[in-house]
Amino acid sequence: MEDFYPSRISEKPQIMKRRDPVIHTDRKHDHEAPLTKDQLDFYEENGFLQIENLFSDKEVAAMQKAIFELQESNSCVQSEKMIREPNSNEIRSIFAVDQDDDYFKDIAADQRLLDIVNHLLGSDVYVHQSRINYKPGFSGKEFNWHSDFETWHTEDGMPRMRALSMSIALSDNYVHNGPLMLVPGSHKYYVSCIGATPEDNYKESLKTQKVGVPDNDSLKWLVDQGGGLSVATGKAGTITIFESNTMHASTSNMTPYPRNNLFMVYNSVENKLVEPFAGAGERPEYIAVRKTTEPLGKEKILK
Amino acid sequence: MEDFYPSRISEKPQIMKRRDPVIHTDRKHDHEAPLTKDQLDFYEENGFLQIENLFSDKEVAAMQKAIFELQESNSCVQSEKMIREPNSNEIRSIFAVDQDDDYFKDIAADQRLLDIVNHLLGSDVYVHQSRINYKPGFSGKEFNWHSDFETWHTEDGMPRMRALSMSIALSDNYVHNGPLMLVPGSHKYYVSCIGATPEDNYKESLKTQKVGVPDNDSLKWLVDQGGGLSVATGKAGTITIFESNTMHASTSNMTPYPRNNLFMVYNSVENKLVEPFAGAGERPEYIAVRKTTEPLGKEKILK
Numbered sequence: 054m055e056d057f058y059p060s061r062i063s064e065k066p067q068i069m070k071r072r073d074p075v076i077h078t079d080r081k082h083d084h085e086a087p088l089t090k091d092q093l094d095f096y097e098e099n100g101f102l103q104i105e106n107l108f109s110d111k112e113v114a115a116m117q118k119a120i121f122e123l124q125e126s127n128s129c130v131q132s133e134k135m136i137r138e139p140n141s142n143e144i145r146s147i148f149a150v151d152q153d154d155d156y157f158k159d160i161a162a163d164q165r166l167l168d169i170v171n172h173l174l175g176s177d178v179y180v181h182q183s184r185i186n187y188k189p190g191f192s193g194k195e196f197n198w199h200s201d202f203e204t205w206h207t208e209d210g211m212p213r214m215r216a217l218s219m220s221i222a223l224s225d226n227y228v229h230n231g232p233l234m235l236v237p238g239s240h241k242y243y244v245s246c247i248g249a250t251p252e253d254n255y256k257e258s259l260k261t262q263k264v265g266v267p268d269n270d271s272l273k274w275l276v277d278q279g280g281g282l283s284v285a286t287g288k289a290g291t292i293t294i295f296e297s298n299t300m301h302a303s304t305s306n307m308t309p310y311p312r313n314n315l316f317m318v319y320n321s322v323e324n325k326l327v328e329p330f331a332g333a334g335e336r337p338e339y340i341a342v343r344k345t346t347e348p349l350g351k352e353k354i355l356k
Numbered sequence: 357m358e359d360f361y362p363s364r365i366s367e368k369p370q371i372m373k374r375r376d377p378v379i380h381t382d383r384k385h386d387h388e389a390p391l392t393k394d395q396l397d398f399y400e401e402n403g404f405l406q407i408e409n410l411f412s413d414k415e416v417a418a419m420q421k422a423i424f425e426l427q428e429s430n431s432c433v434q435s436e437k438m439i440r441e442p443n444s445n446e447i448r449s450i451f452a453v454d455q456d457d458d459y460f461k462d463i464a465a466d467q468r469l470l471d472i473v474n475h476l477l478g479s480d481v482y483v484h485q486s487r488i489n490y491k492p493g494f495s496g497k498e499f500n501w502h503s504d505f506e507t508w509h510t511e512d513g514m515p516r517m518r519a520l521s522m523s524i525a526l527s528d529n530y531v532h533n534g535p536l537m538l539v540p541g542s543h544k545y546y547v548s549c550i551g552a553t554p555e556d557n558y559k560e561s562l563k564t565q566k567v568g569v570p571d572n573d574s575l576k577w578l579v580d581q582g583g584g585l586s587v588a589t590g591k592a593g594t595i596t597i598f599e600s601n602t603m604h605a606s607t608s609n610m611t612p613y614p615r616n617n618l619f620m621v622y623n624s625v626e627n628k629l630v631e632p633f634a635g636a637g638e639r640p641e642y643i644a645v646r647k648t649t650e651p652l653g654k655e656k657i658l659k
Contacts, residue, residue: 309579
């Protein structure tokens with residue numbers, strides 16, 4: 054298969070134009086979307102969108118309870134699916150929660166979310182990756198700038214930009230407690246990064262990403278193009294959708310306020326994984342789903 | 357001399373009440389102040405105050421130019437007064453600029469600044485410490501929570517809380533480029549920290565502070581008391597005044613935007629340094645002034 058987005062194979066970084074639509078349903082069908090025209094415009098232009106109040110307060114409270122029950126019940130479990138803090142043993146992320154837990158399976162298949170995702174990706178979708186992120190007060194570490202797509206393409210063999218991330222905030226996100234920072238418009242460009250993927254890179258990269266990180270000049274160029282940076286703040290329950298290729302990062306959390314979220318990546322069923330384009334072997338199923346790719350949702354899209 | 361604020365001598369952290377006024381001129385003289393009553397109230401209550409437009413755009417542009425000329429002319433200078441980035445050789449701070457450079461000496465003695473400082477400290481003042489901080493894009497490191505007074509008291513022998521810091525922003529401070537975070541109201545309490553001061557602690561602590569850092573429980577308590585955290589954003593030229601004991605920190609700067617400032621600490625002439633209260637010897641003159649403590653300003657206060 055042709056590599057539309059080569060990375061980690063050259064010794065010089067390179068910025069190329071995106072070769073896929075951002076919204077995969079034709080814009081003349083805007084009136085059928087579960088989002089307003091303004092929301093669609095914002096997402097297409099900036100590569101992200103925040104939605105408040107999609108879930109009720111009761112639903113948000115239930116999710117907040119559920120993530121801690123899952124953290125508690127897994128505190129002594131040794132599993133690759135649990136990522137722990139580099140400097141402590143605290144669980145930082147639990148992967149594949151949509152597969153291992155019925156409660157989170159239902160959330161991933163919530164029809165309100167799927168309506169949005171189906172429209173943006175213009176097809177049926179499945180969950181490529183899911184996880185709960187626990188970013189506790191005082192000890193949440195920073196995460197360097199990266200495009201998720203760059204990793205999914207090189208390490209997982211995701212062919213095209215036809216996926217998106219959905220982060221459901223499960224604590225209040227302030228400007229000061231390590232919120233998601235996004236480069237508006239960065240999804241329109243692809244930064245081909247330098248360096249080869251090390252063997253079993255994911256074991257390190259889930260803690261501190263080193264390969265697939267854009268060089269400073271490219272990042273500055275992207276920020277200049279986008280006219281600044283955006284910070285995804287919002288009360289618990291706020292949903293942040295960001296396009297697979299939108300450049301993002303987060304600083305450490307030095308405050309007493311935790312920053313927890315439920316994170317799901319949806320991929321189009323027409324964009325299933327193939328051989329990694331620059332990886333060192335396939336990553337495990339809990340990070341990059343290859344088996345359970347049946348379309349989600351009660352009503353499948355027929356086109 | 358009695359130690360009003362013991363720290364680094366117990367094995368348990370302790371929170372005690374402040375034993376000094378915040379505004380050292382009697383509040384019945386508010387009408388004589390170069391600040392409004394609202395500004396004075398805000399400073400007294402929160403322990404910090406931001407002032408915009410005190411300097412003209414032209415003055416700010418001149419300062420911005422001057423700090424880079426000084427950085428440039430010192431790039432190859434080996435001096436204790438230049439603090440460089442832990443992971444690179446870039447100059448991060450230059451100390452004692454009010455003593456070594458006539459231009460910055462004049463700024464430190466700017467009568468508009470002195471009028472404010474004289475009023476808040478209720479006496480003549482001198483510069484206890486000055487520095488330019490260069491926090492370049494991408495590489496500025498985080499600075500952990502601390503009260504400056506805790507360090508000045510234990511390591512420098514500053515007897516009482518009758519000093520303040522003045523930070524003049526020389527680049528735009530956004531929420532995302534590692535701005536100063538402050539705990540409102542924290543100046544009303546003193547966190548007695550655990551651990552003894554290591555020999556020559558300042559050589560390490562100017563890069564990464566480890567001793568004199570409050571424990572997480574005390575910090576959470578302070579934040580709860582203050583009802584949250586404040587972030588000192590503002591365009592270049594904005595002045596942030598914060599009381600010597602106000603708890604503050606800053607995250608790393610992962611953005612392309614630099615965060616530079618000119619930083620001056622003013623101390624009351626009635627609060628000159630004595631023997632360090634829990635130090636391991638006196639720190640150098642460029643960090644803690646003992647010699648040049650003549651009152652600043654054309655018109656001295658007579659009271």
